[in-house]
Amino acid sequence: MVFKKNVEDLTVIRNLRLNQRHFLLELQSEQPFSLLLPGQFVQALVKDSPSTFLRRPFSIHSVDIPNKRFRLLIQIKGQGTRHLSLLKEGDKLNLIYPLGNSFSIPTTKDVLLVGGGCGVAPLLFLAQFLNQQKIRPVILLGFRSQEETFEIEEYSKYGTVFITTDDGTAGEKGLVVDHSLLQKEKLDFRKIYCCGPDAMMKSIARIARWHKIDCEVSLENTMACGFGVCLCCITPTDKGNERVCMEGPVFNTKRLKW
Amino acid sequence: MMRDLSVDIAGLTFRNPVTTASGTFGYGEEFLDFLDPGQLGAIFVKAVTAKNRDGNAYPRMAETTGGMLNSVGLQNKGVDHFCREIYPKVKKFDTYIIVNVSGSTVEEYVEVAEQINELEKVPAIELNISCPNVKLGGMAFGTVPAMATEVTAAVRKVYKKVLMVKLSPNVTHITDIAKAVVEGGADVITLINTLLGMAIDAERRRPVLSTITGGLSGPAIKPVALRMVWQVHKAVAVPVIGLGGIMNATDAIEFILAGASAIQVGTANFIDPQASIKIVEGIREYLERHKIASIKELVGALRTE
Numbered sequence: 001m002v003f004k005k006n007v008e009d010l011t012v013i014r015n016l017r018l019n020q021r022h023f024l025l026e027l028q029s030e031q032p033f034s035l036l037l038p039g040q041f042v043q044a045l046v047k048d049s050p051s052t053f054l055r056r057p058f059s060i061h062s063v064d065i066p067n068k069r070f071r072l073l074i075q076i077k078g079q080g081t082r083h084l085s086l087l088k089e090g091d092k093l094n095l096i097y098p099l100g101n102s103f104s105i106p107t108t109k110d111v112l113l114v115g116g117g118c119g120v121a122p123l124l125f126l127a128q129f130l131n132q133q134k135i136r137p138v139i140l141l142g143f144r145s146q147e148e149t150f151e152i153e154e155y156s157k158y159g160t161v162f163i164t165t166d167d168g169t170a171g172e173k174g175l176v177v178d179h180s181l182l183q184k185e186k187l188d189f190r191k192i193y194c195c196g197p198d199a200m201m202k203s204i205a206r207i208a209r210w211h212k213i214d215c216e217v218s219l220e221n222t223m224a225c226g227f228g229v230c231l232c233c234i235t236p237t238d239k240g241n242e243r244v245c246m247e248g249p250v251f252n253t254k255r256l257k258w
Numbered sequence: 259m260m261r262d263l264s265v266d267i268a269g270l271t272f273r274n275p276v277t278t279a280s281g282t283f284g285y286g287e288e289f290l291d292f293l294d295p296g297q298l299g300a301i302f303v304k305a306v307t308a309k310n311r312d313g314n315a316y317p318r319m320a321e322t323t324g325g326m327l328n329s330v331g332l333q334n335k336g337v338d339h340f341c342r343e344i345y346p347k348v349k350k351f352d353t354y355i356i357v358n359v360s361g362s363t364v365e366e367y368v369e370v371a372e373q374i375n376e377l378e379k380v381p382a383i384e385l386n387i388s389c390p391n392v393k394l395g396g397m398a399f400g401t402v403p404a405m406a407t408e409v410t411a412a413v414r415k416v417y418k419k420v421l422m423v424k425l426s427p428n429v430t431h432i433t434d435i436a437k438a439v440v441e442g443g444a445d446v447i448t449l450i451n452t453l454l455g456m457a458i459d460a461e462r463r464r465p466v467l468s469t470i471t472g473g474l475s476g477p478a479i480k481p482v483a484l485r486m487v488w489q490v491h492k493a494v495a496v497p498v499i500g501l502g503g504i505m506n507a508t509d510a511i512e513f514i515l516a517g518a519s520a521i522q523v524g525t526a527n528f529i530d531p532q533a534s535i536k537i538v539e540g541i542r543e544y545l546e547r548h549k550i551a552s553i554k555e556l557v558g559a560l561r562t563e
């Protein structure tokens with residue numbers, strides 16, 4: 001599917017701090033709204049931050065199509081994200097969007113979503129979307145600690161949520177790959193969607209391969225343009241070097257050289 | 259009063275001096291959502307080599323203060339693929355399509371130039387003798403004057419249209435290289451390509467790029483680019499196309515004053531895909547404000563007395 005990409009100044013209608021490192025930006029579009037799909041992302045311009053030269057990519061976290069609104073869930077990493085965390089209601093945020101492909105529509109109802117770190121971001125939109133397809137997924141989310149968990153109630157609207165924390169203060173202790181859901185001899189899922197740090201996605205992909213479960217991951221390679229022209233974001237696939245911002249960010253793990 | 263933005267580049271009339279730099283504009287198609295290529299003077303498409311090249315391994319990009327390093331390494335599907343798959347699409351654009359030709363050997367440059375010569379809607383090639391991101395050749399041709407003359411002259415023999423040569427800034431005397439390519443038969447000189455640089459991740463004690471070094475672009479290189487355009491403009495008689503860190507119309511005007519007959523917008527396209535057309539408007543506004551009839555009056559018009 002081909003989407004028309006916009007460069008637009010959106011209005012920040014809410015900046016909600018979730019905890020020390022995470023915040024939610026709710027944005028209002030004025031233009032006719034493009035179709036948005038789960039897995040797609042935006043390239044945000046960080047204004048007046050001298051050390052932030054390039055745009056910053058963020059997944060679409062959830063959408064409100066009738067009101068032409070959507071949200072970004074952002075983890076503060078460095079200067080760019082810190083700057084964005086200071087945005088106030090009424091401020092403008094310039095985005096290029098929508099970018100990239102999307103998660104595929106599953107052919108099974110036995111779906112697992114796995115997210116860790118800021119990789120949980122696209123999974124809420126995906127869960128919303130799956131509900132519209134009459135699918136209620138199992139959602140496994142990894143956090144550092146109880147203090148860092150957020151939006152569990154929100155995810156619970158669309159699926160059955162399990163969590164892990166590094167320190168065991170909530171859910172099971174450990175990494176998402178260590179969760180008991182994934183330790184059974186035979187897993188209950190026919191499709192896994194995963195987003196998070198590379199090491200985590202690779203471990204999930206290994207489990208999926210072992211159990212012969214179809215698995216899609218959303219890659220977060222560093223990007224310069226985000227719309228296919230610089231060739232900086234590539235990943236090796238069965239078709240050679242492909243652009244994560246165009247042919248991805250979502251790839252079936254069968255196609256990756258992992 | 260109508261302001262005349264058109265410029266004459268070795269017999270080609272660009273409708274305005276604003277063009278887009280190779281490797282930062284894809285094959286133009288990716289920009290169709292953002293702008294109409296017909297509003298630009300020309301577009302320079304991504305490097306084409308004789309055979310398919312996969313380019314370098316990831317990571318290929320590091321952000322730096324006021325710029326970025328890349329080590330893409332001329333990833334492209336080769337000249338046959340360009341002629342067969344890309345050309346039929348880009349030839350429909352209402353602007354000049356100029357192909358950036360790269361190679362590792364003189365023979366490879368000649369082979370690609372011969373094939374591009376057959377494409378009716380491509381009025382010029384830009385020989386890239388300045389890519390820092392390939393092991394063999396590339397930049398070497400652009401740093402040794404005798405080699406620069408040799409590769410230019412070899413291509414000149416087979417290429418019948420406008421021959422542009424893009425210079426590397428990674429040299430001690432840019433004017434020596436400029437004179438060398440003019441001697442080889444270049445009609446136009448483009449400069450600058452990226453400056454060789456490097457980025458280190460101190461926490462991991464590792465280079466950021468898979469290739470360790472890469473090419474620096476963006477506003478960080480603008481002063482170097484301006485200086486080189488100025489020196490080359492004074493040293494040779496052929497038109498100069500200037501680039502390096504141009505982000506807005508003021509930057510573009512500075513290059514034109516330094517001696518560029520046209521300019522290219524590169525890395526700025528990543529940050530604002532509409533930067534090039536905004537620069538066209540900004541130049542028009544500058545002419546208006548200074549009551550200048552034609553942009554041609556500004557080429558090399560820097561006042562140094």
Ligand SMILES: Cc1cc2nc3c(=O)[nH]c(=O)nc-3n(C[C@H](O)[C@H](O)[C@H](O)COP(=O)(O)OP(=O)(O)OC[C@H]3O[C@@H](n4cnc5c(N)ncnc54)[C@H](O)[C@@H]3O)c2cc1C
Pocket residue numbers: 041052056057058059060073074075076077078079080081082118121122219220221222223249
């Ligand atoms: C397609 C895509 C979707 C993304 N979606 C989200 C999202 O929904 N929410 C979110 O919080 N983040 C997301 N990210 C990651 C986000 O873009 C980076 O965290 C952000 O660019 C960091 O910017 P900064 O200026 O704050 O940090 P910088 O100063 O640029 O970097 C700080 C540290 O973070 C590391 N870093 C920077 N960019 C990345 C990256 N792309 N991947 C891994 N490490 C990186 C750097 O190496 C550095 O150590 C996404 C990335 C991509 C490519």
Ligand SMILES: Cc1cc2nc3c(=O)[nH]c(=O)nc-3n(C[C@H](O)[C@H](O)[C@H](O)COP(=O)(O)O)c2cc1C
Pocket residue numbers: 230231232279280281282304305328330332358386389424450451452474475476477479501502503504522523524525526
């Ligand atoms: C990602 C990237 C890819 C590039 N690829 C090419 C290329 O294929 N051929 C070429 O001659 N120059 C290439 N360049 C160099 C640019 O055309 C330009 O010379 C350089 O970036 C300086 O201009 P700027 O600062 O405006 O970007 C590339 C630059 C970047 C950033």
Ligand code: FES
Pocket residue numbers: 222223224225226227228229230231232233234243244245246
């Ligand atoms: S980020 Fe430029 S091609 Fe993907």
